[in-house]
Amino acid sequence: MSFAALRASARRAGAAAPAARASRTALRNPAFRKFSTEVPPTPKKSSNAALLGALGAAAIGGVGFWVYTSSSDSAREAGTAVKSGVQAAKVAANYVPTQEDYQKVYNRVAEILDSAGDKGYDDGSYGPVLVRLAWHASGTYDKDSNTGGSNYATMRFEPEAKHGANNGLNVARDLLEPLKQEFPWISYGDLWTLAGVASIQEMGGPKVPWRPGRIDGFSAQCTPDGRLPDAAQGADHIRNIFYRMGFNDQEIVALSGAHALGRCHTDRSGFEGPWTFSPTSVTNEYYKLLLNEKWLWKKWDGPKQLEDKKTHSLMMLPTDYALVQDKAFKKWTKAYADDEQLWFKDFSSVVARLFELGVPSQQWVSSEPWILKSSDEK
Known part of the structure; x- marks a missing residue:
């Protein structure tokens, strides 16, 4: 049995995602995916x-x-x-690649997600680290100065690549570099955010509207350190970070649900462990665990974090815990814990906005974002 099939089977057994979504994942067969390396043809209009x-x-x-x-x-x-x-x-x-061309890039991203299992990477999927790359490349936006965001893909350059919050994201950038060579017409900003969308959808999450148009900038456009959340902080810090981008309390909580994915590493952030029992599935388990588990401060030599009382295998960070300590945040945490489809709807909308931060409207190739097909729809 392939690793992808084993992971899909484990995902069903964990009951973290609805059965229908898990079965779709189990039916994925990368061997039958096709892609083209052709550069889109030049339009005929003289x-x-x-x-x-x-x-x-x-x-x-x-x-x-x-x-x-x-x-x-x-x-x-x-x-x-x-x-x-x-x-x-x-x-x-109208001198741009078509939606079909970008769908081919999406398909290639979908193909490489589960190759992490063959390489022993984390929990068998590159999906979480690709979502983090798209998030961190976009979350540097400052609405007052209109700087940062996904438009220039400045994490390619040393000043921003070495920001503490970006530790370990070289894994994601290096993973996507062969795709940049395969599809040289796509910008890094478009590639990184498209990979984030593909990862969310392929891991059982909602459809995320997306459109291309980002351009690649220069190192001089790197943003200053400190624009991304510091996980050791509390509610005031979270609001300062997200309000700067233009998000409100409800949207802050909706975006935080992405912590259903992946895990922390001591050699990157200093923290250690996954947030949920199914770190490669997009579910609302993050909110349920925050509300329903008993969380204790972990006794260890590392930075301040919490662990669940029952198994001591899960962790939450101070910024996570703030979502149940702050009344305004807790209201939305409870709403999303009670209704996964509500969270899917809100998360899809706000993460699509996040990935578009900092891009001038005249650069978009479409007035409305696209919905790209997941691998189980082909």
Whole structure:
């Protein structure tokens, strides 16, 4: 029996996800997935070709030459403006890959998720770390300065890659690099967020609306450290972080449900352990456990975290515990614990917004986000 089938069987036995969702996962057969490495064809409209040709010439000559031969911040800013302008012009001229092309990238992400089992990575899926990459690449947005977010994929550069909150995300970036080579037309920001969407859907979660249009920036656009949540803090800190991005209390709690996935590592965050018994399934178990389990402060040499009294195998962080200690947060924690479909609906909406933070509207290739097909729909 394959590892994917074993994991799907264990997921059903744990009763963490509804039986229908687990059975869909068990029926996945990567051997029959197909994909294409072809670069999308150039549109036939001569006017579009002429427009893009002129833009390309402008980028290569004049401003473009200065950008690529200068290391100044002004040159990088000009380079970003050129990229953004070219992307907007592509949208206007319909000179962009199609939804079908991005579906092929999604399919390839779905294929590699369970390869973690063959390599002994965590709980047998790369899904949780890919969701974390998409989250951290987007969650740096500051609405007041309109900086950060997923538009420039600045975690590629050393200043941001070395932020404490991003420890271990080299695993996810390296995993997706072969796909960037396979589909060179996709930007890193689009690739990372699309991988997050694919991971959520393939691990039994809700459909997440998504659309492409992000461009790749320069290291000068890296955000300062401290824009992502510090798990050792409490409710005030959580609000400061998420309000800065433009989210309210209900949306903070909805996004926190992503902690149903994955685990912490002492060599990355300093914390240790999974939040739930099914860390590769998207469920509302995180909220149920927060409310129904007895949580005790763990006695160990590491940072302050909680463990469940029954098994001592699960953990919660101070930022998690704040969701049941703060009245406004607890109201929504209880609502999502009682109704998984309500959480799915709210989580889908807010995580789609999170992944779009920082992207100018003129860069989107579609006025409305797309719904990409999961592997069990093909």
